[in-house]
Amino acid sequence: MLQAAPTGIRPSPEAVAAVINALAADFGARLVTSHAVREQHSNTLTWVPSQPPDAVVFPETEEEVVAVVKLCAAHRVPVIPFGTGTSFEGHVNAPLGGISIDTSLMKRxxxxxxxxxxxxxxxxxxxxxxxxxxxxxxxxxxxxxxxxxxxxxxxxxxxxxxxxxxxxxxxxxxxxxxxxxxxxxxxxxxxxxxxxxxxxxxxxxxxxxxxxxxxxxxxxxxxxxIPEAVSAGICPFPTVHAACDATILTIQTGIPVARIELLDQTMVRAVNLHSKLGLPESPLLLVEFHGTDASVREQAERFDEIARDLGGGPFIWETKAEDRSRLWQARHDAYWATLALRPGTRPVPTDVCVPISRLADCVEETRADIAEAGLIAPIVGHVGDGNFHVQPLVNTDDPAEIEVLEAFLQRLVMRALAMGGTCTGEHGVGQKKMHYLEAEHGAPALDLMARIKRAIDPLNIMNPGKIVDV
Amino acid sequence: MLQAAPTGIRPSPEAVAAVINALAADFGARLVTSHAVREQHSNTLTWVPSQPPDAVVFPETEEEVVAVVKLCAAHRVPVIPFGTGTSFEGHVNAPLGGISIDTSLMKRxxxxxxxxxxxxxxxxxxxxxxxxxxxxxxxxxxxxxxxxxxxxxxxxxxxxxxxxxxxxxxxxxxxxxxxxxxxxxxxxxxxxxxxxxxxxxxxxxxxxxxxxxxxxxxxxxxxxxIPEAVSAGICPFPTVHAACDATILTIQTGIPVARIELLDQTMVRAVNLHSKLGLPESPLLLVEFHGTDASVREQAERFDEIARDLGGGPFIWETKAEDRSRLWQARHDAYWATLALRPGTRPVPTDVCVPISRLADCVEETRADIAEAGLIAPIVGHVGDGNFHVQPLVNTDDPAEIEVLEAFLQRLVMRALAMGGTCTGEHGVGQKKMHYLEAEHGAPALDLMARIKRAIDPLNIMNPGKIVDV
Incomplete structure (x- = not known):
């Protein structure tokens, strides 16, 4: 199984102990070494195997962050900044141990x-x-x-x-x-x-x-x-291609669409099972417009025309806040909704992004790949940006499934790169996408990134083992 | 007079000769060493004293650029990339000599x-x-x-x-x-x-x-x-403050204004002299909206309401392309138009940018400063971004005038920084604003910039003596 090799050297137990003792003296109960809290800080929503930090500290001020970083630097102990732990690619793992700086008390x-x-x-x-x-x-x-x-x-x-x-x-x-x-x-x-x-x-x-x-x-x-008026609605399309073409035309004609989200048939089924929305089980666009009363009406009508020209529609839209909320809640619940398609598994969300002209091809080829690989993997996309998410449902305790999954993820990224895209539109690199960066950027660009990392973090203590090997 | 000290070491005459000879062999007539061409490549629209490169080369392909850079790197000879030479702050000067790479033949x-x-x-x-x-x-x-x-x-x-x-x-x-x-x-x-x-x-x-x-x-x-419809027009205001307040309200209410430009009274006079537009000699906003026929009309009407509420207006707007062109041509001619206010001098354009809430104060204080310093210096601003240009008209052969000018420019930047702004919104650093960067960013940030420069350009051959001293 592909796992990022930890770079750098794990600090000595003495160095770690020195840092933890000093922090305990200064931070009291805001320095935590319990197993549960350390685990929670390395692995929350991700399926990536956990590599917990040695301790978690909860600073309340910038001055306290400075003190923690200086202490860690003096002992060459890694520092892993932590927000809410909702990243997917192993961003907050601590392959060399170290101190997780949880910023959740810095809330002003x-x-x-x-x-x-x-x-x-x-x-x-x-x-x-x-x-x-x-x-x-x-x-x-x-x-x-x-x-x-x-x-x-x-x-x-x-x-x-x-x-x-x-x-x-x-x-x-x-x-x-x-x-x-x-x-x-x-x-x-x-x-x-x-x-x-x-x-x-x-x-x-x-x-x-x-x-x-x-x-x-x-x-x-x-x-x-906050926009004066918002209109949002759902528009079914006969194919993913038609939905993508509608998106391209909408943007090309200058309609300032605020949100335009693609759900493939599998994702619509999941959302229906979870949120009881009774959506038509075809590729759907969820679309939202922001503006004045007159302009959101105009935008919605123009979008409807585009959709109909491409065999889609009807575009059913609402301007009432509660109806829109129900719709977007369903979209945001997609992560959880997918579980209904294969109970007992866990979702392994990943994302790629391609030029929008290649999006339909990329989604369709990926759907064919999913079917061939025997995976259940709904797709949802920020289609206006050419960015989409695939969420395979996998029994991550089964090495055979993990093998199928890893091979699929590799093909997904390589397909996006071959279409002029990127290995991640918004999830980031973390540990799990490090080994794609050379394929995406080329060795000279990766060398520049490594130079920048070494120039700014010469001791390699800051979240080591992520983005670039130095 | 403040002049950026050249950083680094000027290459030996032998090194320069070796590079020029090699380039002459490869580039023939596309390697130029004449005085006129070298002067033209260090100093075009700027008043900053010229420091010409040793030669100018005109590559046609990326491969040729690679060859030039590798040759210069081998001999530690500076490389100065050159576009059209329309920068204002000494960006293309060659304080250590070197080779100007003119990209004007790379036009595909x-x-x-x-x-x-x-x-x-x-x-x-x-x-x-x-x-x-x-x-x-x-x-x-x-x-x-x-x-x-x-x-x-x-x-x-x-x-x-x-x-x-x-x-x-x-x-x-x-x-x-x-x-x-x-x-x-x-x-x-x-x-x-x-x-x-x-x-x-x-x-x-x-x-x-x-x-x-x-x-x-x-x-x-x-x-x-290209937007389906465009409306543009002119709106007078009783004061710079009223014009700035109208801008803030326009943006806050979400009107997607495409352009919103402030001309102070002095600039309006200059434009009238130059373009015979007969504009009212008060602070003016030039405003443009992009969208559909209906939406540009709605935007213009809403802007008109905002302007009237603040004592401005009437907002006279046009949707015909030829009327709009005349208007924007006048705006773009501002650089030349100012010359009519003091023939025989040269304009010394500079810019700063502040948070938009401070723009009116910054412009008004600057106008008072101009008056006290006895300068003629019209102001024009990209007011939606908090960015404005001051264009003192100066006899740059008179050391006394230069002294007054330099002191004014220093006060202008320090005023913008004190208001939470930046020493340049869009003109860039070049040579003339290097010495403000520490005041703006602080020493630790400047140190990061220097580390990045050293990491990527360890020989310091790439446009040396600009942005950061290394």
Missing amino acids: VVAVHAEDLSCTVEPGVTRKELNDFLRDQGLFFPIDPGADASIGGMAATRASGTNAVRYGTMKDNVLSLTVVTPEGEVVKTASRAKKSSAGYDLTRLFVGSEGTLGVITSITLKLHG | VVAVHAEDLSCTVEPGVTRKELNDFLRDQGLFFPIDPGADASIGGMAATRASGTNAVRYGTMKDNVLSLTVVTPEGEVVKTASRAKKSSAGYDLTRLFVGSEGTLGVITSITLKLHG
């Missing part, structure tokens, strides 16, 4: 700048907590990866999700970060200005670096006004 | 992927050439820095301009780059997929790196459908 909304449509938050604030906080001011933060992830984790993994087609990903919505470097320096990556040409883009370097370059201690985000 | 549009709304071009294609090429396909590339800059140069300097408020900057519109590294390796920074979480964001690292990390040899860009 530091500032909301309503006129600037921006806010600054600590990393432990989750996206739902932030949106609850902002609602009264008529503002919202659109990035929605499904899970109620922490903003720090979302920045670290370059998260995106259903709204990305209109609002972009974390790369587009982080204005600035404060980061504690592997040597314990506090770096502010940018000002609060909406744009800047003042030097290298450190913000974008840390967004998506998965904790391998530093610990994020504050995030300044772009916000948006 | 490599591919247009209409369904993906993307294209791949060589660096010498200019933005107007690209838009001429795309028009028949109903597509356009929105980034518009005013000058007909090359796409390679725009990527290298993280250009933006009038459309950025809706379409973002080069950072948001470059999907992928091909770059020749300082060691002559060819790196592709990303796939063509619309988003990816597959490792460090090399694309955004090279966007805005101003030729200090490599030579860009191809750029894959996001494109947009």
Whole structure:
């Protein structure tokens, strides 16, 4: 079975003990070494075998993060930043042991700048907590990866999700970060200005670096006004190709669609079983428009025309909040819904992303591959971005099934790369996709990444064994 | 007078001669050492004193760029990538001499992927050439820095301009780059997929790196459908504050304004003198909306309401292309128009960017500063981004005027930084803003930039003496 080889050297038991003793003295009950908590910090939603850290510390301030990192650096003990643990690819495993820095106590909304449509938050604030906080001011933060992830984790993994087609990903919505470097320096990556040409883009370097370059201690985000009106609905299509073609035309004609999600037939069946929605069991698009009353109506009508021209429809849409919520809840429950298709197994969610012109081919070929491999693996896609998720349901205790699964995942990635795509659109690299990076980027690009890692983290203590081998 | 100190060591005359001789043998007439051409490649639109390269080479292919870079690296001779030379801050000066790589012969549009709304071009294609090429396909590339800059140069300097408020900057519109590294390796920074979480964001690292990390040899860009309908117009306001407040409200209420430009009274006078537009001599917003016939009408009407509530208006808008063109031509001619205010001088354009909530204060304080300093310096702003340009008209042969100018520029930047802004929103660092980066970013962030530079360009041959001292 493919498992990332740990890079670097595991620190001596004496070094680890020295760090844990010092932390226990300073943090008291906020330093935890129990097996259950360590396990929970290496492996939550992922099927990747757990490699627990030696201890988990819960800092409350940036100064405390600095102290932990400096202590770990002095003893060459790894540091693994931790948000809510909802990543899928082994991002928070500790192959060399070390200290997991759980940011869940760093929950302040530091500032909301309503006129600037921006806010600054600590990393432990989750996206739902932030949106609850902002609602009264008529503002919202659109990035929605499904899970109620922490903003720090979302920045670290370059998260995106259903709204990305209109609002972009974390790369587009982080204005600035404060980061504690592997040597314990506090770096502010940018000002609060909406744009800047003042030097290298450190913000974008840390967004998506998965904790391998530093610990994020504050995030300044772009916000948006809550739209006056929203319309959302469901549109069936005869084929995945027709649904993808409708998506392409919608975007090409400049309809500013806010969400456009593909569910394949298998996923529709799962959602029906779980949420009793009675959806037609054909490929579906779930579509949402944001704007004024007049403009969301216009957008919905134009989308309906496009869908009908391609043999789809009818597009049944609603503007009432409760009807829309039911719809999107069903979409967000997809992860759990799939379990109904094969009880007793676990979902192994993964994602790839291709140029949208190749999406239909990629999904159809993947569906054929799933059938041939004898897998049950529903598909759901952020189709406006060419990004889709496959969720094989696997008995992960059965080595034979794991073998079939691993071979399928490999073919899935190679298919996406052959179509000009990427091995992951939004889930990130973690441990499980490290070995695809050379195929995707080529050796010279990977060498640049390794140089950057060594330049910023010369001791290789920051989340070692993720993204690049150094 | 403040002038960037050249970092690094000037190569020996023998090393330079060896490189020039080898290039002459390979490139023939495409290797030029004449004084006029060397001068033209270090100093075009900028007032910064010229530091010409030793020679200029005009490669036609990526392979030729690789050959030039490898040759220069072997002899430790600097390489200065060159687009159209429309930068303002001394980006293409050669303080240590070296070889200017002029990309103007690399003009192929490599591919247009209409369904993906993307294209791949060589660096010498200019933005107007690209838009001429795309028009028949109903597509356009929105980034518009005013000058007909090359796409390679725009990527290298993280250009933006009038459309950025809706379409973002080069950072948001470059999907992928091909770059020749300082060691002559060819790196592709990303796939063509619309988003990816597959490792460090090399694309955004090279966007805005101003030729200090490599030579860009191809750029894959996001494109947009040409909007069905466009409305644009002019709206006077009693004060700069009222104009800025109208901008903030427009954005906050979610009106997807495509362009929103502030001209202060002095700039309106200049434009009137130059373009005979007869505009009212008060602060003006030039505003443009993109969408359908119905939606641009709705947007214009809503903007008009906002303007009237703030004592502005009437908002006089047009949907006819020729009327709009006249308007935007006047805006784009602002650089030249200002000359009419003080004939015989030269404009010294500079820019800063602040959070939009501070923009009115920053512009008003800057206007008072201009008056006190006895300068003539019109202001024009990409006000939706909090970014504005000041264009002092200066007799650059008079040391006393230069002294007044330098002191003013310093106060301008420090004012923007004190308001949470940046020393440059879109013009870049070049030589003239290097000494502000520590004040803006702090020493630890600047140290990270220097580490990155050293890691990728260990010989410091790539556009040395720009952005960071190493």
